């Protein structure tokens with residue numbers, strides 16, 4: 159189990175160190191257009207899960223959306239504080 163901040167630190171490290179076989183490195187290399195499409199896709203899956211699926215499935219879809227948002231943030235060079243200052 160990890161927090162939002164801990165996942166962001168882990169993905170930032172993946173971006174820096176570019177380990178072999180990392181899906182995150184591949185997603186970052188795919189560019190902002192592809193990253194944005196993934197955000198939209200996961201957001202749709204969250205919506206469907208919220209209306210039709212179990213709490214567990216919804217939580218899983220939300221975790222994937224959070225991951226995709228973080229990949230997009232890294233793709234655009236945003237840090238956590240850039241977002242948190244708007245909360």
Ligand SMILES: N=c1c2ncn([C@@H]3O[C@H](COP(=O)(O)OP(=O)(O)OP(=O)(O)O)[C@@H](O)[C@H]3O)c2ncn1[C@@H]1O[C@H](COP(=O)(O)O)[C@@H](O)[C@H]1O
Nearest residue numbers: 165168169172179180181182183196199221222223225226
């Ligand atoms: N939290 C996640 C995470 N959530 C979602 N995903 C990716 O999103 C996919 C699920 O999304 P989809 O519904 O689009 O499934 P899919 O269509 O089969 O996936 P793709 O073919 O599009 O990759 C998963 O198979 C993962 O590839 C994640 N990939 C990685 N993480 C975490 O990120 C960290 C770094 O991971 P790596 O970069 O893979 O080392 C680790 O802590 C991982 O647990």
